[in-house]
Amino acid sequence: GAVVSQHPSWVICKSGTSVKIECRSLDFQATTMFWYRQFPKQSLMLMATSNEGSKATYEQGVEKDKFLINHASLTLSTLTVTSAHPEDSSFYICSAQAGGHNEQFFGPGTRLTVL
Amino acid sequence: GENVEQHPSTLSVQEGDSAVIKCTYSDSASNYFPWYKQELGKGPQLIIDIRSNVGEKKDQRIAVTLNKTAKHFSLHITETQPEDSAVYFCAARVETSYDKVIFGPGTSLSVIP
Numbered sequence: 001g002a003v004v005s006q007h008p009s010w011v012i013c014k015s016g017t018s019v020k021i022e023c024r025s026l027d028f029q030a031t032t033m034f035w036y037r038q039f040p041k042q043s044l045m046l047m048a049t050s051n052e053g054s055k056a057t058y059e060q061g062v063e064k065d066k067f068l069i070n071h072a073s074l075t076l077s078t079l080t081v082t083s084a085h086p087e088d089s090s091f092y093i094c095s096a097q098a099g100g101h102n103e104q105f106f107g108p109g110t111r112l113t114v115l
Numbered sequence: 116g117e118n119v120e121q122h123p124s125t126l127s128v129q130e131g132d133s134a135v136i137k138c139t140y141s142d143s144a145s146n147y148f149p150w151y152k153q154e155l156g157k158g159p160q161l162i163i164d165i166r167s168n169v170g171e172k173k174d175q176r177i178a179v180t181l182n183k184t185a186k187h188f189s190l191h192i193t194e195t196q197p198e199d200s201a202v203y204f205c206a207a208r209v210e211t212s213y214d215k216v217i218f219g220p221g222t223s224l225s226v227i228p
Contacts, residue, residue, distance in 0.1 A: 043204060043218045093158050104216060106158040
């Protein structure tokens with residue numbers, strides 16, 4: 001199957017700083033990428049959907065000014081957590097899809113810890 | 116919007132026994148139902164999926180059934196092995212322009228050797 005990578009795999013930062021997480025589709029072009037957040041022992045919650053070259057669509061309750069998403073190319077999307085706080089500590093997972101109605105491939109996730 | 120429920124939340128079986136996880140969905144527009152396996156600290160991996168024009172699909176020890184009328188779908192794992200231990204998520208996809216996947220709450224499966 002197709003491969004999606006995330007970088008970094010884990011990050012620890014101080015409260016108030018910003019953190020950028022990258023999601024890459026390694027062997028296919030992803031027209032759509034999705035960002036999820038997963039708290040311990042909970043399910044994946046969709047944060048936003050991004051299409052290459054256009055603004056991301058955020059789910060209800062997700063602050064677009066706090067979670068900046070950029071999908072500048074067909075193989076790369078970034079999520080920037082701005083002014084991170086301890087409650088933002090979570091497992092962030094991206095997925096990528098090539099065109100509509102196709103399988104979504106998930107990345108390995110990024111563990112964010114905000115001190 | 117779509118809501119996916121999943122039962123049980125935890126499931127323990129003896130190695131070699133079968134495991135069944137059941138899900139329901141709310142939006143009749145959903146027509147794609149993937150199942151994911153997530154191991155600790157990793158992203159989810161697709162293990163099987165089914166579309167609404169099919170009632171059952173099987174892949175070796177894994178099978179999925181779909182009752183579109185009742186909005187139920189189930190995962191069946193036969194001859195369970197310790198490496199099947201993980202969290203399993205059912206999901207439903209609403210065929211909109213963004214094709215977003217809505218996940219169920221998950222089932223933690225433990226296979227006891």
